[in-house]
Each structure stands twice: as C-alpha cells, then as structure tokens.
Amino acid sequence: MNTSEAISATAVAGLAEHRLDWRHKAIPATANGTTHAEFLAAGHTLADLQTPLLTLDAGALAANADRLADWCREHGVLLAPHGKTTMSPQLWTEQLDRGAWGITLANFAQLRVAREFGVRNLQLANSLTDPRAILWVAGQPADTTILSWIDSKGTVDVINRTLAGSDAVLDVLVELGAHGGRTGARGIDAAMDVARAISASSNLRLVGVSGYEGSLAHTADDAGLAAVRGYLAQMGLLHEQLLAEGLYGTDSVILTAGGSAYFDDVVSVLSPYIHKRGAGRVAGEMGVDLMIRSGAYIIHDDGFYRGISPFSREGDQPFTAGMYGWARVVSQTEPGLAILDAGKRDLPFDEGLPEPQLIGPVLGGAMEPLVGAGITSVNDQHSFMTYDANTTTVNPGEVVRLGLSHPCTAFDKWTVIPVLANTGEAGKTADQTVVDLIHTFF
Numbered sequence: 084m085n086t087s088e089a090i091s092a093t094a095v096a097g098l099a100e101h102r103l104d105w106r107h108k109a110i111p112a113t114a115n116g117t118t119h120a121e122f123l124a125a126g127h128t129l130a131d132l133q134t135p136l137l138t139l140d141a142g143a144l145a146a147n148a149d150r151l152a153d154w155c156r157e158h159g160v161l162l163a164p165h166g167k168t169t170m171s172p173q174l175w176t177e178q179l180d181r182g183a184w185g186i187t188l189a190n191f192a193q194l195r196v197a198r199e200f201g202v203r204n205l206q207l208a209n210s211l212t213d214p215r216a217i218l219w220v221a222g223q224p225a226d227t228t229i230l231s232w233i234d235s236k237g238t239v240d241v242i243n244r245t246l247a248g249s250d251a252v253l254d255v256l257v258e259l260g261a262h263g264g265r266t267g268a269r270g271i272d273a274a275m276d277v278a279r280a281i282s283a284s285s286n287l288r289l290v291g292v293s294g295y296e297g298s299l300a301h302t303a304d305d306a307g308l309a310a311v312r313g314y315l316a317q318m319g320l321l322h323e324q325l326l327a328e329g330l331y332g333t334d335s336v337i338l339t340a341g342g343s344a345y346f347d348d349v350v351s352v353l354s355p356y357i358h359k360r361g362a363g364r365v366a367g368e369m370g371v372d373l374m375i376r377s378g379a380y381i382i383h384d385d386g387f388y389r390g391i392s393p394f395s396r397e398g399d400q401p402f403t404a405g406m407y408g409w410a411r412v413v414s415q416t417e418p419g420l421a422i423l424d425a426g427k428r429d430l431p432f433d434e435g436l437p438e439p440q441l442i443g444p445v446l447g448g449a450m451e452p453l454v455g456a457g458i459t460s461v462n463d464q465h466s467f468m469t470y471d472a473n474t475t476t477v478n479p480g481e482v483v484r485l486g487l488s489h490p491c492t493a494f495d496k497w498t499v500i501p502v503l504a505n506t507g508e509a510g511k512t513a514d515q516t517v518v519d520l521i522h523t524f525f
Contacts, residue, residue: 088201088203089179089180089183089185089202089203089204090172090175090176090179090200090201090202090203091200091201092176093201094172094199094200094201095172095173095176095200098119098172098173098522099118099119099120099123100118100119100120101118101119101522102116102117102118103115103116103117103118103119103122103499103520104116106498107498107499108133108135108429108497109132109133109134109135109136109137109497109499109501110122110132110133110499111127111131111132111133113131114127114131119499119520119522122517122520123517123518123519123520126516127516127517128447128514128515128516128517129409129446129447129501129503129514129515129517130445130446130447130448130514131447131517132409132446132447132501132517134409134410134411134424134425134446134482135408135409135410135424135425135426135429135430136408136409136410136425136446136501137406137407137408137409137429137430137487137493137496137497137500138406138407138409138500138501138502138503139382139405139406139500139501139502139503139521140403140404140405140406140407140502140503140505141502141503141504141505141518141519142403142504142505143383143402143403143404143405144174144177144381144382144405144502145177146402146403147380147381147382147383147402147403147405148177148178148181148381149181150380150394150400150402151377151380151381152178152181152182152183155182155375156182158350158354159354159357159373160350160354160357160372160373160374160375161183161184161337161372161373161374161375162178162182162183162184162374162375162376162377163183163184163185163186163187163204163206163339163374163375163376164178164183164186164187164376164377164378164380164381165187165188165189165208165342165376165377165378165379166186166187166188166193166197166378167187167188167189167190167193167378167491168378168379168381168382168490168491168494169378169381169382169490169494169521169523170193170196170494170495170523170524170525171494171521171522171523171524172196172197172200172202172522172524173519173521173522174381174521175197175200175202177381178381179202184204184374185202185203185204185205185206185228186202186204186205186206187205187206187207187208187376187378188205188206188207188208189207189208189209190207190209191207191211191213191215191216191219194207194216194219194220194229195219196524198223198227203226203227203228204227204228205227205228205229205230206229206230206231206339206374206376207220207229207230207231207232208232208293208295208376209231209232209266210231210232210233210234210235210238210258210266211231211238211241211242211253212238212241214241214244214245217241217242217245217246217253218245218246220253221246221249221251221253222251228254229253229254230254230255230256230290230291230337231253231254231255231256232255232256232257232258232266232293233255233256233257233258233277233281233287234257234258234259234260234266234267234268234274234277235268235277236276236277236280239277239280239281239284239287242284242286242287243284243286243287246286247286249286251286252285252286252287252288253286253287253288254288254290254333255281255287255288255289255290256289256290256291256292256293256337256339257274257277257278257281257289257291257292257293257321257325258274258292258293258294259271259274259292259293259294259314259317259318259321260294261299261314261317263298263299264295264298264299264314265295265298266295267294267295270317271317271320271321271324274292274321275321275324275325275328275330278325278328278330279328279330281330281332282330282332287332288332288333289325289330289331289332289333290331290332290333290335290336290337291331291336291337291338291339292318292321292322292325292336292337292338292339293337293338293339293340294314294315294318294339294340295340295342296311296314296315296340296341296342296345296348296349297342297344297345299311299314300344300345302391303344303390303391303396308345308348311345311348312348312351312352315340315348315349315352315353316352318338318340318352318353319338319352319353319355319356322336322338322356322371326369331369334369334370335369335370335371335372336369336370336371336372337371337372337373337374338353338356338371338372338373338374339373339374339375339376340353340375340376341374341375341376341377342376342377342378342379343377343378343379343380343388343392344388344391344392344393345393346375346377346393347393347397348393349373349375350373350375353373354373356371356373357371357372357373358370358371378491379489379490379491380392380402381405382405382406382490382493382494383402383403383404383405383490384404384406384486384487384488384489384490385404385438385440385486385487385488386434386435386438386486386487386488386489387434387435387488387489388402388488388489388490389401389404389488404486404487405490406487406490406493407440407484407485407486407487408425408429408430408437408484408485408486408487409425409446409482409483409484409485410423410424410425410429410430410466410482410483410485411423411424411446411480411481411482411483412424412468412477412478412479412480412481412482412483413465413479414479415477415478415479418472419469419470419471419472420467420468420469420470421468421470421477421483422465422466422467422468423465423466423467423468423483424464424465425437425464425465425466425485426461426462426463426464426465426466427461427462427463427464428463428464428496429464429496430461430466430485430487430493430496431487431488431489431490431491431492431493431496432461432492433489433492434488434489434492435488435489436457436458436459436460436461436466436488437458437461437466437485437486437487437488438457438458438485438486438487438488439453439456439457439458439468439470439483439484439485439486440452440453440483440484440485440486441453441483441484442456442477442481442482442483442484443481443482444480444481444482445482446482447514447515448482448514449513450482450484453470453475453483454474454475455470455471455474455475456468456469456470456471456475456483457469457470458485466485468483494523494525495523495525497523498522498523499520499521499522499523500520500521500523501517501519501520501521502517502518502519502520502521503515503516503517503518504516504518
C-alpha cells in the first residue's frame with residue numbers, strides 16, 4: 084500500500100475478483116462461478132435478482148456522502164464514520180475519498196478487517212481489555228494510528244500489565260459516560276481519576292476526550308435534546324479540567340462524540356473548544372479538533388433516522404433513504420393478510436418494522452403505491468403484511484418493495500448487496516441496472 088493512501092485501493096479493487104455462488108443470497112443461480120466484475124459487465128438488472136433481497140441506491144449513497152462531507156468542512160470538524168454500520172471497505176473508501184479522517188470501529192475483529200484493507204487512521208470506540216488485542220494494536224506499523232477509549236482505572240491496569248517492560252505507547256481518549264448510559268466514566272470526577280492513571284502510565288498517552296450521546300436519548304423532543312446537550316456540556320468541562328491539570332500527553336487533542344442522530348448538537352456545544360493546529364496557532368496553545376463519528380448517514384433509512392436526523396429535523400436538504408428490501412408474496416389465504424418471503428434473517432426490525440411502499444407483478448417491473456398496508460410482525464423468514472382487501476388486491480408471486488429502518492442491522496444479514504442505478508421514484512416504473520456489488524465483512 085502506498086503510505087499516502089487512506090485505504091488500500093489495491094485491496095478494495097481486489098473484491099471485484101471474488102467469485103459469486105450459492106453462498107450469496109439474492110444472486111441468481113445462473114451467475115454461479117462468475118466474478119463480481121464479470122457479473123457487472125454482463126449488465127444484470129433488478130429483474131435478474133432473487134427475493135428476499137436488499138438493494139442499495141447508488142444516487143442516494145453518493146448524495147448522502149457528499150452532504151455530510153460538505154457539512155463537516157463548513158463547520159470545521161473531522162469525520163471518522165462508524166464503519167460498523169456497513170463493514171464495507173468499498174463504502175469506507177467513498178467516505179475516505181471525501182475527506183474523512185479515518186474509520187471508527189467497535190471491536191477488535193472489526194479493526195482487523197480495516198487493517199486488512201489498509202485503513203491507516205482508526206478509532207476504536209471501545210476499551211481494549213483483551214490482552215491479545217492490546218498486543219496486536221501495540222504491534223501495528225508506525226504509519227498507522229489507532230485511538231482507543233478508556234473509562235476506568237481497571238482498563239489502565241490491564242494495559243499496563245499486558246505491555247509491562249515494553250516501550251509501546253498507545254494513544255487513548257478518556258471516555259465520559261452518564262448514569263443510564265452505556266460505557267464511560269460516571270461523571271467528571273471519575274473521568275479525571277482515570278485520566279490521572281493514564282498520565283502516570285509509561286505505556287499510555289492521553290490524546291483526547293470521547294463520549295457517546297446517543298445512548299442518553301432516543302427522540303428529538305425537548306427532553307431528549309436537553310439530555311444530549313447537558314451531557315455534551317459535561318464533556319467540554321472535562322476537557323477544560325484536563326487542560327488545567329496538564330494531563331494531556333500531546334499538544335494536539337481530539338474531542339469526539341456524535342452518531343447520526345445528534346451530530347449537529349455535538350458541533351453546536353463543543354465547537355467553541357476547537358483550536359486549529361498550524362501556523363496560525365499561538366505558541367504553546369493546545370490544538371483541539373472536534374470529531375464526529377456518524378455512520379448510518381451514508382445509507383440513511385425510511386424509519387428511525389428519517390425521523391431523528393438533524394437534516395430531517397431542519398427540513399433543509401435531508402439525507403435520502405439508500406436501501407430497500409424486496410419480498411415476494413408466498414401466501415395469501417386470508418382476506419387482508421399476505422405472507423412475504425423476507426424476515427428477521429433478511430431485513431432489520433429492531434428500530435421499526437419494514438414499511439410496504441410499492442407492489443408489482445414481477446421484480447424489476449412497473450410498481451404501484453401500496454397504500455394502507457403495514458407489516459405487523461416478522462418471523463425468521465417471513466413477514467406478515469396486512470392491507471385493505473376492499474381496495475387492494477394482493478396475489479402470490481407479486482413483489483413488494485419495503486422501506487427499512489436502521490442500516491446498522493440491515494447490512495449484517497448480507498455478504499453481498501447489489502447497488503442499483505436508481506431505486507427511488509424511477510424504481511416505480513423501470514427496471515434498474517446493477518452498477519455495483521457491495522461486500523460486507525461482519
């Protein structure tokens with residue numbers, strides 16, 4: 084890999100040589116043995132695929148990626164997208180090519196995937212407590228940056244024991260939590276104790292403050308936003324106390340928070356702490372970068388994020404849903420009830436059930452709006468769709484397009500996901516060309 088590359092273009096391009104076969108659901112049996120590149124060269128369309136099916140919309144992916152990249156530049160903040168949303172090096176490349184600092188990941192297995200594809204700047208939004216993982220991170224080459232989080236002195240002790248006698252130094256951020264949240268030191272005093280333990284370690288260097296506001300709210304109402312903003316204000320106060328006590332081990336630090344639901348609040352509350360690096364900085368002044376970690380934005384959805392995304396709430400240039408489910412009617416034996424051939428093993432359901440949008444006689448053919456229909460429950464391999472039998476006719480073999488909620492639990496069900504030229508409004512009336520195949524590594 085060229086050391087100037089944010090990700091190995093050669094490794095990502097190599098995915099085009101992967102052969103397709105029976106392990107890749109939705110890929111037609113007639114394509115068995117062909118490579119990814121050969122499949123695309125053959126000009127396959129939506130009509131050639133099989134249900135159950137998850138597809139991506141090429142136009143929406145590009146527009147969403149551009150939208151947040153532009154927003155981050157306008158606000159002077161870094162973006163390290165949470166790669167666990169897609170676990171797709173191809174999509175990580177799209178984000179990195181638009182200026183992302185690096186990729187955030189959630190666990191050691193995901194770090195290994197990213198390094199296999201040559202990602203050089205990585206953030207582990209978690210603590211390293213597995214000795215094998217600690218040693219692996221410590222052994223990475225000098226041109227690789229891996230930041231991890233620490234929220235307790237116990238984690239400091241684990242790392243100190245593991246690296247005892249070594250000259251390895253890991254860059255870490257102290258994680259601030261909140262009561263009722265997930266990880267993170269409970270309060271500023273506890274976080275300061277952790278930071279002092281980090282500062283005293285010969286194998287650790289404190290380079291910033293981290294946190295996750297999304298675990299404290301699930302709505303964008305006044306109460307939810309107040310909880311988020313109050314927590315972010317505490318992150319700022321923690322940073323000030325770390326500065327005052329001289330606990331940072333570098334003169335350029337990172338403050339990081341912000342998933343895909345409240346990144347605007349992160350920037351609003353924490354941007355006053357930004358002090359840019361470079362020639363314009365006063366001698367001795369700490370350089371401070373603010374980094375958000377939004378991951379779901381590139382896919383977006385027709386559910387949870389559609390309702391809570393800052394751009395949806397502001398009503399100005401919102402993200403566009405970039406994924407759809409497709410399912411056939413396999414049973415219609417009661418009036419107003421159809422059973423579809425896609426279930427929990429195929430489509431996300433944890434942040435809202437799939438939303439029937441369109442119906443048509445064949446996959447890739449003209450489709451009509453499916454008004455008044457709803458998915459009431461899902462089994463492992465089936466969905467229960469209710470509809471008004473007085474106004475709508477549904478027959479076995481017909482195809483339903485489904486809007487989906489929560490990309491983070493959509494991608495993990497698929498090893499290969501077809502990307503269509505356009506599945507938005509054009510998808511109602513015309514077949515769509517498969518323009519790419521996205522490979523995932525969960």
